[in-house]
Amino acid sequence: MFKILLIEDDQTLFHAIKERLEQWSYEAFGINDFNRVMQEFTEIKPDLVLIDIQLPKYDGFHWCRMIRGHSNVPIIFLSSRDHPTDMVMSMQLGADDFVQKPFHFDVLIAKIQAILRRVYNYSLEQSILKTWCDATIDFEKNTVTSTVGEIELTKNEMFILKILLEQKNKIVSRDHLINELWNDKRFVSDNTLTVNVNRLRKKLDELHLGSNIETKVGQGYMAIEEDIK
Incomplete structure (x- = not known):
């Protein structure tokens, strides 16, 4: 319960x-x-x-x-x-x-x-650790660690990052993120997603990774992996 x-x-x-x-x-x-x-x-x-x-x-x-x-x-x-x-x-x-x-x-x-x-x-459905741009993401501890340091994310921030990394180097629409995060976009202000993404970027900036979350105007967001193969 x-x-x-x-x-x-x-x-x-x-x-x-x-x-x-x-x-x-x-x-x-x-x-x-x-x-x-x-x-x-x-x-x-x-x-x-x-x-x-x-x-x-x-x-x-x-x-x-x-x-x-x-x-x-x-x-x-x-x-x-x-x-x-x-x-x-x-x-x-x-x-x-x-x-x-x-x-x-x-x-x-x-x-x-x-x-x-x-x-x-x-978190039960995901691997505990994932590597992105030489940083280690711990889904269990909600942390991102690199040679620069370590940051702790909220559940929302980690979930946004998780969704973006599942579609790495591809655009994830705002509607998809809202539906995944809040289940029903009718109940959510579009600004709520913007604030959450901006907060995630600000934290990632501490590891010099903020710019790896790109905004695609009118489309959505993309998590960029350096050295795309």
């Missing part, structure tokens, strides 16, 4: 989401003390986290930063705020998705199922 932590101070909404999650056989937890969010996160060890932006004491962005400092657990933001910068900020901080309130529960469940299926199933 997957454990889902809901960092939400609206008790009416929390109980409504908790009830729906339990109907789908998920184990749902809330925060008892918003001064001890990280302690409760550590104790619960959730498989996925839902975070509201507006919270007591510190906002959801703060807790996302804190969680990302310790874990790559999937994170979905829930917010009534509709400014584009909120979505961009959440993705830059390492969130996997953003759901605007009010939302239909079926949409939220679909997003949760897609992320859990991707994060906890795909």
Whole structure:
């Protein structure tokens, strides 16, 4: 049974989401003390986290930063705020998705199922290690290592890289990436994919590999392997 932590101070909404999650056989937890969010996160060890932006004491962005400092657990933001910068900020901080309130529960469940299926199933189907441009990619540890150093990727970033490498030196369409990542593109902003790819590139830049992920305008993205044969 997957454990889902809901960092939400609206008790009416929390109980409504908790009830729906339990109907789908998920184990749902809330925060008892918003001064001890990280302690409760550590104790619960959730498989996925839902975070509201507006919270007591510190906002959801703060807790996302804190969680990302310790874990790559999937994170979905829930917010009534509709400014584009909120979505961009959440993705830059390492969130996997953003759901605007009010939302239909079926949409939220679909997003949760897609992320859990991707994060906890795909690694079992892949070889643990892969070599790309003299760098070693560890799908189990979510790391990319080269002679320059090592970077750690989020689940979304690793999954994007995995899909691109499966079609190395070929264009992978944006629609294909969105469908693979989020299951149903009707529920996803096109900007969400752009932010995730840009974040992946920024991390790969630390290993001088960012330029090996090319944007093909109007088509999609391509992972370039040096010395094409």
